[in-house]
Amino acid sequence: xxxxxxxxxxxxxxxxxxxxxxxxxxxxxLGWWAxxxxxxxxxxxxxxxxxxxxxxxxxDANHWLVYLSGIGVPSGDQQLETEVPxxxxxxxxxxxxxxxxxxxxxxxxxxxxNGERMIGWFWERAEEARKKNPYAWQTWxxxxxxxxxxxVSADNRYGPVYNVGVAREILRSLLQNGYHIGSGKPVTLFxxxxxxxxxxxxxxxxxxxxxxxxxxxxxxGVMSSDPGLDVIDALxxxxxxxxxxxxxxxxxxxxxxxxxxxxxxxxxxxxxxIKVKVIGPFAHTGAGGYLDMERQVLDGRTHxxxxxxxxxxxxxxxxxxxxxxxxxESLPKPAVSAAALPQGAAMPEPGATTP
Amino acid sequence: MFEFLAHVFExxxxxxxxxxxxxxxxxxxxxxxxxxxxxxxxxxxSLLLGQSVILFLNQxxxxxxxxxxxxxxVLFGAGxxxxxxxxxxxxxxxxxxxxxxxxxxxxxxxxxxxxxxGFLMLIPWAGVAIGRLLSAWSFLIAIVGxxxxxxxxxxxxxxxxxxxxxAMQLAQATIxxxxxxxxxxxxxxVVGEQKxxxxxxxxxxxxxxxxxxxxxxxxxxx
Numbered sequence: 001x002x003x004x005x006x007x008x009x010x011x012x013x014x015x016x017x018x019x020x021x022x023x024x025x026x027x028x029x030l031g032w033w034a035x036x037x038x039x040x041x042x043x044x045x046x047x048x049x050x051x052x053x054x055x056x057x058x059x060d061a062n063h064w065l066v067y068l069s070g071i072g073v074p075s076g077d078q079q080l081e082t083e084v085p086x087x088x089x090x091x092x093x094x095x096x097x098x099x100x101x102x103x104x105x106x107x108x109x110x111x112x113x114n115g116e117r118m119i120g121w122f123w124e125r126a127e128e129a130r131k132k133n134p135y136a137w138q139t140w141x142x143x144x145x146x147x148x149x150x151x152v153s154a155d156n157r158y159g160p161v162y163n164v165g166v167a168r169e170i171l172r173s174l175l176q177n178g179y180h181i182g183s184g185k186p187v188t189l190f191x192x193x194x195x196x197x198x199x200x201x202x203x204x205x206x207x208x209x210x211x212x213x214x215x216x217x218x219x220x221g222v223m224s225s226d227p228g229l230d231v232i233d234a235l236x237x238x239x240x241x242x243x244x245x246x247x248x249x250x251x252x253x254x255x256x257x258x259x260x261x262x263x264x265x266x267x268x269x270x271x272x273x274i275k276v277k278v279i280g281p282f283a284h285t286g287a288g289g290y291l292d293m294e295r296q297v298l299d300g301r302t303h304x305x306x307x308x309x310x311x312x313x314x315x316x317x318x319x320x321x322x323x324x325x326x327x328x329e330s331l332p333k334p335a336v337s338a339a340a341l342p343q344g345a346a347m348p349e350p351g352a353t354t355p
Numbered sequence: 356m357f358e359f360l361a362h363v364f365e366x367x368x369x370x371x372x373x374x375x376x377x378x379x380x381x382x383x384x385x386x387x388x389x390x391x392x393x394x395x396x397x398x399x400x401s402l403l404l405g406q407s408v409i410l411f412l413n414q415x416x417x418x419x420x421x422x423x424x425x426x427x428x429v430l431f432g433a434g435x436x437x438x439x440x441x442x443x444x445x446x447x448x449x450x451x452x453x454x455x456x457x458x459x460x461x462x463x464x465x466x467x468x469x470x471x472x473g474f475l476m477l478i479p480w481a482g483v484a485i486g487r488l489l490s491a492w493s494f495l496i497a498i499v500g501x502x503x504x505x506x507x508x509x510x511x512x513x514x515x516x517x518x519x520x521x522a523m524q525l526a527q528a529t530i531x532x533x534x535x536x537x538x539x540x541x542x543x544x545v546v547g548e549q550k551x552x553x554x555x556x557x558x559x560x561x562x563x564x565x566x567x568x569x570x571x572x573x574x575x576x577x
Contacts, residue, residue: 019475019478022477022478022479022481023474023475023477023478024477025478025479026408026477026479027477030407030408030411030412031411033411033412033414034410034411034412034414034415034416035414036416036417148479151479151480152479154479154480155479155480155482156554156555157408157479157482157483157553157554158408158479158554159554160554160555160557160558160561161411161412161554161557164557164561204558204561204562205561208561208562227555227558252480
């Protein structure tokens with residue numbers, strides 16, 4: 001009986017925590033817009049903006065790719081172990097492209113969870129716990145927190161505020177990495193998981209400023225019928241048969257329902273802007289996920305190799321780069337294997353959708 | 356004080372449960388009218404908290420934010436009084452019964468009880484649906500209240516509440532214009548200049564030819 005009572009209070013406590021998190025989720029971006037939280041991020045940008053807008057020097061590139069991580073990521077400078085080899089492989093195979101990955105897509109000010117936040121210490125510990133065991137309970141809290149920010153981006157009451165903040169950070173990243181406004185050179189936003197929605201959300205603001213083609217590649221992206229679809233040039237959505245997370249977008253956003261005539265999503269689809277491709281029996285993340293470096297498909301290629309090949313193919317199709325061929329030497333090498341996991345941390349089953 | 360607050364929340368609870376004994380119970384309390392006034396201000400403030408995006412969009416500083424929550428409670432109460440008056444008018448013209456004085460005001464004040472959860476409208480994605488649910492709940496309380504006080508059938512109560520609401524909308528657009536202007540003036544005094552009516556105005560302004568776009572990206576906000 002006591003155990004049942006404890007379980008009941010635990011569930012009620014968790015639900016209350018989730019509710020509280022959901023209520024305060026939009027306050028970060030709204031407070032930032034209203035100027036309530038001081039001007040640290042704004043000031044730093046204002047000081048550097050004129051130099052940045054003048055350009056960071058000559059960079060010999062034709063195309064910029066901005067990588068926006070999935071919801072498991074704690075900050076812009078700490079990609080997940082599974083993502084780093086993929087980002088590095090993208091850069092290795094794209095000779096005329098600058099790949100940037102320093103934007104944290106789940107904060108309007110690019111402030112990582114372990115930055116100067118009220119409970120930064122908690123997120124710091126959560127990140128430490130995740131490094132020891134990718135399936136620690138704290139990881140779920142990071143996922144939930146970032147997922148709520150995806151909901152903020154997709155909510156038309158808050159989205160414009162949130163998205164303008166993240167767009168500003170993406171512009172900063174582009175400029176710091178040598179992009180010149182007015183050059184007309186294309187930009188690709190690569191959104192993994194929740195990064196897909198953020199890519200759509202920021203597109204109108206970026207497009208207005210850089211006045212260049214903006215395309216989006218979504219890797220299992222959860223997306224709404226965002227007005228960003230009206231301004232982008234193309235959206236390629238890569239899907240896995242075992243990935244059920246991205247299907248969430250189809251169910252929870254009415255603008256994506258087939259009978260929502262005139263919605264941004266359906267308009268973009270009718271115009272042929274949206275392409276969807278199922279690339280294999282991949283789960284959303286973790287073992288068996290898109291970026292798994294060990295599991296193989298029938299032809300012997302690893303999951304990450306298939307995903308990389310598809311992305312390079314899309315970029316080639318769009319004519320933004322001439323990707324180098326993928327060879328055994330150029331492929332990312334596994335850094336985390338079952339043997340490397342701490343004792344007691346079992347390798348997750350295919351289909352796990354943790355981060 | 357604690358007893359007073361306990362009564363406020365008890366009244367909210369009874370209204371939410373559509374308890375038909377609410378009036379009888381409240382009549383045994385000290386100053387039930389004050390309890391109702393507190394209920395309305397509390398619910399109005401919670402409702403605005405849920406809809407506070409408008410205050411953030413217009414960069415209302417924290418002190419004014421709190422003041423505007425209180426003001427919204429008062430304005431919300433004033434709006435309810437007008438709605439009560441229109442329902443009373445419709446009911447007087449239609450039903451052959453005069454209820455005890457002030458009972459329609461009590462019904463309408465109690466019907467605002469669901470808005471105690473108005474702050475939940477802040478929740479991204481689900482907030483809008485929650486808001487609609489609360490409005491429907493509020494209408495339901497008003498209907499049950501009219502049915503009870505006037506002793507009429509359900510459909511008559513539904514029609515009476517709807518007609519009262521329509522009459523209020525009509526009054527706002529016609530003879531009530533000076534009151535609406537006064538409300539807007541008071542609101543502007545407390546909240547300040549309103550640049551954006553909704554978040555999508557930011558996107559529209561950004562996409563228009565105004566030099567806003569680069570300025571926002573440079574400075575973060577305007």
